[in-house]
Amino acid sequence: MSLHSTALASADHAHLLTLAHERSLRYGLALRDAPDYQRLASGALRDALDQHRFLCQHATPVMEHLFSQINNTGSILVLTSASGLVLHSLGDRDFLPKADQVALVPGVDWSEQAQGTNAIGTALQERQAITVQGAEHFLQANHSLACACAPIFGPHGQLMGALDVTSEHHRHHPHTLALVRMSVQMLENQMLAAQFPQAIRLHFHARPEFLGTLMEGIAVFSPDGQLLSLNRSAQFQCSLTDAQPQSVPTQHFSMLFRHPLTELLQACAQQLMLESGVLVACRIHLPPSTEAVQRPTTAAAPHNTPTTLPQRLSHLQYLDTGDTQLAHTIARLRKVLDKNIPVMLLGETGTGKDLLARAWHQDSARANQPFIAVNCASIPESLIEAELFGYADGAFTGARKKGAVGKIAQAHGGTLFLDEIGDMPLSLQARLLRVLQERRISPLGSEKDIPIDIAVVCATHQDLKARINQGLFREDLYYRLNGLAVRLPALRERTDLPAVIAKVLQAVQPEGATCTLAPEVLQRFLSYPWPGNVRQLHNVLRTACVMACATAEEESIVTCADLPDDFLDDYQETVEHKAPTAMENFDFGQETHKLNDLTLQRMAQALAEHQGNVSAAAKVLGISRNTFYRKKGLLPLPKNANQF
Known part of the structure; x- marks a missing residue:
């Protein structure tokens, strides 16, 4: 970033803070006021969580991913509603004084009206990402904090909430806001896809390699070409960044692209031209009803024929980047596509078993049906039964009114991915086995059986046969799930x-x-x-x-x-x-x-060049400060050793 750009950004930031402080005074707050950390009553909080269930459902995995990147930094991740009410928090509160540890828990209000200038309240008020550090907070009680926050917008352009990372002021990292903004972008894209499961979804970018990344534009259309929604990248590429959310429904496919929608559907084109004349690479996601129109029908075609569109790229092929072991695994998986054979993915944690499962689904005839992933190790044992099987109204204390659909039922017609299946509680394994055998499911508290049609993919890093010998995994379930077992090589x-x-x-x-x-x-x-x-x-x-x-x-x-x-x-x-x-x-x-x-002589030279600054010397050499300190005593003394 140039000095000119930095100066402009600093001026904009200062202006936003000035406006926020002026609002804080108008709200009747004083600098030395004690902050109001009073929480909503449990009943009111449950209602708020239920009201924002769609947001929380999609934000939770994004928050967990972000937390894995900033873990051990003394930070807290906070998800709020559009009004500033904390809905979910994740992280380390130990840096806060004991009396203040309730500040960032669900039920606390962090709007500007309640807390004065702060990253959450100000980001929501200004509808843009912001970092508020130390004395930039209005209330003196919050001067020890550093907060980076970005607002979250829904599929219809509405303000839905905010995602914030809070830490101690002196531990704040200047790049935290960039990570928060990327996480919000990921969340908004996921909500966009989930909001319109039966719509035509177009992914596009001027650079083909950006398809499938956070940089791609996503636009959602009705079957007749009416624009339903689009993400921020699509708004930018289509020059709609200044358009109001209510004006989006007036747009049509032909107003954004120099092609009729029928041409795209018939040819499944891989390139389109924007109305501005820019050529973009694209891929299209069709709902089942639309794809059925495009699929050739012949009397000889079996019912489970894969719905292969012209020029469709194989997602398994995308993962095949030249490794012989992985190529062999992918070739075996292709042979059981749409054959009603359960798949078991084996391999160390982090090898990409979830990516392979999703690619296998995308290459199957179920590609336009749900792909539902359940991590059996991350859900508390007390909740996993309700998560998997769902529950009826009044099934247990605290249950949502009208009940909830379980993950297995959500996967009907598509693929159920059971990650870390080896960690599933033994008490639930018998019930899962019965569901897989009978292809019917009964929610908790209900006497009604629901028929299900699912493909099943499981994954584990554990030795399931050893778990069987230890009495921790059912042998009959193992053989029901282990139709084809393939192993992913470690990186x-x-x-x-x-x-x-x-x-x-x-x-x-x-x-x-x-x-x-x-x-x-x-x-x-x-x-x-x-x-x-x-x-x-x-x-x-x-x-x-x-x-x-x-x-x-x-x-x-x-x-x-x-x-x-x-x-x-x-x-x-x-x-x-x-x-x-x-x-x-x-x-x-x-x-x-x-x-x-690196030789000790080179380390000594780097230390001398940076006047004894270990951090600077270590970064130049590409090693950590800890390593440098361990070897510092072995370094040959330079001529100017008295400088450090």
Whole structure:
């Protein structure tokens, strides 16, 4: 970012804070007022959560993903309603004084009227993302906090709530707001798809490699071409950023693209031209009713013939990036597509079992039906039965009025993905087995059986046969689920790591930015054993891209200085006691020379060049501060040693 851009951003920020402080005074607040952390009564809070169930349902996994990236930073994630009421929080409250630990729990009001200028209330009031730190808060009682918040807009353009990360003022990271904004973008895209399951959904971007990433535009149309909704990227690409939400329904497909919708449906085109003349790559998601019109019908075609549209790209093919082991796994999965054979995915945590399950679903005849994922390890044992099977009205104390549809019933017609099946409570395994055998389900508190039609994919990192021997997993359920078992290789075992890195890098770049990896970063990535597998690679790259893009406008080079300290520290430890990986004999070429350990002489030179500043020297060399401190005593003293 240029100095001019930084100055403009600073002026805008100061102006927003001035307006917020003026509003705080008009609300009758005083600087030394005690903050009001009073919570809603339990009944009123339950009503509020029920009212915002759609938001909470889709925000929870996004919050968990974001928290995995900022864990151990003393931060709290907060989801609020459009009025500023805290609906859900996740994280570490220990940094708050005991008396204030109720400040960021469900039921507390963080609107400007209640708390004065603060990131949540001000972001909701101004309808834009903002960071409020220390004394920028109106109330002195909140000066110890640093908060980064972004508003959340619904599929119809309505303000639905806000996502906030709060920490101690002195621990705030300047790039937190970028992570929050990316998370909100992910959440809004998910809600958009969920709100219009029976609509025509068009994904597009001027750069084909951005399809399937957060940067893609998403526009939703009725079968006759009426625009129902579009995400922020689509608004920008279609020059509708200044349009009011109520004006969206007046738009039609032919007003945005230089093609009739019928042409798109008939040819399943991979390119379209915007009304502005810009050519964009695209892919289309059709609801079952629309796809049925496009599907050729012949008397000889069996009922379960895959609904393959012209030029449709295979999602399994997208995951096949050259590794022999993975290619073999994908080939075996293709053979059981639409054959009513349950699939069991085996492999370490983070290898991408969930991505493979979704790709298998997308390549099946059920692609336009629901894909419902359940993580059996993340749901409390007391709730998993209700989550899976649903419940009738009044089934238990606190149950929602009119009951709730369980995950199994939600998957009717589509695919049920049971992740970490090895952690399912033993008491529920018999009931799941009965459902799979009878293809009928009975919600809790109901005497009515509901027929279900589902494909089943399971995944686990555990040895299920060992669990059977320990009496923790039913043998009959194991054989019911284990139709075809395939194993995903760990990332360190794969020979296509450069291709995987390239794909993940495309997916995690901030919108409008282009990130490339410096040679020394690529060297480290190719030499590291990745104990957290693809999930760890995704998190490291996503954070590094945000860091790199914070100091550049469009094109950014990710250097070792952008990598998380814990990764650098673990990398140094791992390389020193390195186990062989599948990339051991990979020819890196000019940009990926064989990695050599940094010498003590080079460390001493870097320390001298930076006047004894360990942090600066460590970042230049691409190692962590901890590693530098451990070896500092071994360094040869430079001539100007008295400087440090």
